[in-house]
Amino acid sequence: xxxxxxxxxxxxxxxxxxxxxxxxxxxxxxxxxxxxxxxxxxxxxxxxxxxxxxxxxxxxxxxxxxxxxxxxxxxxxxxxxxxxxxxxxxxxxxxxxxxxxxxxxxxxxxxxxxxxxxxxxxx
Numbered sequence: 089x090x091x092x093x094x095x096x097x098x099x100x101x102x103x104x105x106x107x108x109x110x111x112x113x114x115x116x117x118x119x120x121x122x123x124x125x126x127x128x129x130x131x132x133x134x135x136x137x138x139x140x141x142x143x144x145x146x147x148x149x150x151x152x153x154x155x156x157x158x159x160x161x162x163x164x165x166x167x168x169x170x171x172x173x174x175x176x177x178x179x180x181x182x183x184x185x186x187x188x189x190x191x192x193x194x195x196x197x198x199x200x201x202x203x204x205x206x207x208x209x210x211x
Contacts, residue, residue, distance in 0.1 A: 100144025100190035101128050103199045107188065111203075113138065122171045125164060129188075130172065136182040139169040141207070144190045146197075153189040154204060162208045
């Protein structure tokens with residue numbers, strides 16, 4: 089039985105957070121609600137605020153999960169990041185948007201994680 093989309097998303101976000109902590113990021117928010125949307129993860133990489141979009145799939149039969157972050161999704165994530173920056177008065181901080189993909193594939197369902205730093209421009 090396949091997990092629901094929400095269950096898969098939450099599991100992917102949890103795995104992404106573990107991965108990011110493992111490479112030295114500090115997670116400061118999960119599923120941050122902004123402008124009637126959610127930012128999956130907000131993290132600090134040193135002094136840089138990182139907005140992380142997590143894309144999860146159970147396999148790559150229908151393409152890589154990073155392919156689902158098209159132009160409109162990129163614009164929406166950039167809008168949410170800008171609103172977060174304004175809300176928390178972080179205009180003077182360096183910021184970027186990363187994409188982390190999590191594929192739960194194979195017989196053991198272990199996550200395969202890929203991290204795309206500065207995946208697209210936020211302007």
